[in-house]
Amino acid sequence: MSLYLCVDCGGSKTSAVVCDASGNIVGRASGGPSNIAYLTITSFIETIQTTVGDALKTCTTPASVDTVALPPSELEFAAAWFGISGADSSSIIESVMGPLSSLLGIPKGPRLSVANDAHLLAAPIRMHEDIFHAVTVIGGTGSIVVSFKEREDGELQELGRVGGWGWILGDEGGGYSIGREAVRQVLAEQDIHSTMKSPPPEGSLRASLKKYFDIKDVMELLTEVYVLDSTPSTVVDIDNRAHKYISREKRLSSLSPLVFTAAFEDKDPLALKVLRMCAKDLADQICIVVGDANDEAPRLVKASESVICFGGSVVGLKVYRDMVLDELTAKGHVFKYVEFVDDCAAVGAAGLRLKYKD
Template identity: 55%
Template sequence: MSLFLCVDCGGSKTSTVITNAAGDIVGRAHGGPSNFAYIGLQAFLLAVGATVSDALKTCVSPPSVDPVTLPPTSPLFAAAWFGVSGVNSQGAIDAINPPLSALLGIPVGPNLMVTNDVNLVAAPLRLYDDVDCAVACIAGTGSYVTSFKEGEGMELKEMGRAGGWGWILGDEGGGFSVGREAIRQILLDADIASVEGPPPPPKEGKSTLVKYICDLYSAPDVYELLTVVHLPDPAPGAHVIDSKVPNYAQTIREKRLSQLAPLVFRSAFEDKDPVAMKVLRTSSSVLVDQICILLRPGALRGVSASNGVLCFGGSLVGIEVYRQLILEQLKERGHVFKHIAVVEDVAAIGAKGLALATAGRV
């Protein structure tokens, strides 16, 4: 059986798509987070193995009710492409390749491709014949921006990169960044009010963003949010059963902030809350800063927006109003892309492209 596999390994979920040699999708599954840098090799392999096994259930005849055992007893995959968040070096790729090879029964080599997940988002570069570069911008739980030009085979040639440092050092413009900026803005406003007195309330009343976040954490005062943010992570594998223990104490610190992003978007675009809008403008601005690092045509590996396609991937930039904030700020800085592509199903695009590019040589 000649199957082609693509797995999009993200900080929130794992998406797996399997196609036949014609590029038709024959299997699909979703699983839990598989950011390699965050969860480590063994948890990564468990997450990947579970979703690939589930996707294979629909690829066998007759379809299986139970997960398909890995590694397969006979070769199933002609080629596989893993786009893995948290893979930012050749050392990480070298650590992943052998166990993936053993798990899937694919020899280490050109038919087993491991890249950062941002490479999958740049796949639309091959859909246009009037551009010579792509900038892939991922903004979901985290963020990462990379520029590409055409390479050999399925590989795209990476030109430059910005961000992708993880939640402690970066992830500007992603869900964690939005949540962190929301807390920062709420606390900053409270600090200013402690000196100048509270500002006049908006016509609609108290900021809905403040209300949503304080209600979520049962915080009677905004400064109680400091306790929520800085409380240590729960012990690995620990399960709090005391109903008196707040929910946030059972949540790792990164998620305590990234889970605020939907509240910020709701407050900004449904309630027209000025505090929430300021948060999103700030968060999108720092993401634009990173995109602009790559847009330096005169630099050795710089690219030009006017000759390129901007490829968006991830839950936050999947929201049109947030994309527009980014595009407006890019235009203000003199950067207008020839094409804009929103990649909603990166695993499907990766699997189809892999099948079409490799079917003739494997």
């Protein structure tokens, strides 16, 4: 049986999907984190070995109850596609290429594709025969925008890239920036009213942040946001102070659900303002890679001739995705196709099979 393997290697989990020559998913499994920026090569390969071995359990005859040893003896991979978080340089990709080749029994070459995880999100380009360009937009805790061209040989060529700088330097439009902007706007409103007779209105967003951080005064937000990360040995007495025991990054990104609730359930104008600002920031990043190509910018792609592929928890919310698309429309960029990919490994496996269908 010739199998097509796609593995989505993320910072929180690893997803592996195996499909057959007809495009049917015949194996699937999830494993631990596999962001190569945070792991040794050995730890990374161990995670891949376990996850792919688990995905192959249902591919054997009879189905195995144990993790399948790699490389598999009775099965054959026709091709494999790895999208790896943290694989942002050719040196990192080369460092895992050899071990993956040995692990899977696939020679180094075109049938073993290793790239940044944003590449997997571009898989829908292979499902629309009338386009050759895609713009991928990852909007989860963080954000990144990457544009692609499908070459004549079926390979994806990266054209432009914006963001992916992490929470300290960027992540505009993602969950972290939404949480940060919510705190900023509440504090800014407090500053504006410091010279006024009346206090700021006690809207839903303001009230939610005070409840989340268990504070009475909005200005206490500064202390709660800046408190140092706890160490692994910290004895946790959570009670209502759980935020003190998570990293500062997650302390802010975990606020994004509160912002969406305040904006769309409670109709809080300040929360709506926050989301519009963040949606505009993300749209501005997308605009960097789209437009009419010219001598100075030959790698721009035309939105009307491309598919935009969204992926991630925040842009998974249609109401926010529509905000981003509305911002793009206002700037004159309307994409021919819009896709939300909620299972990159499955879509990637299907796209890989289509690449080699002949």
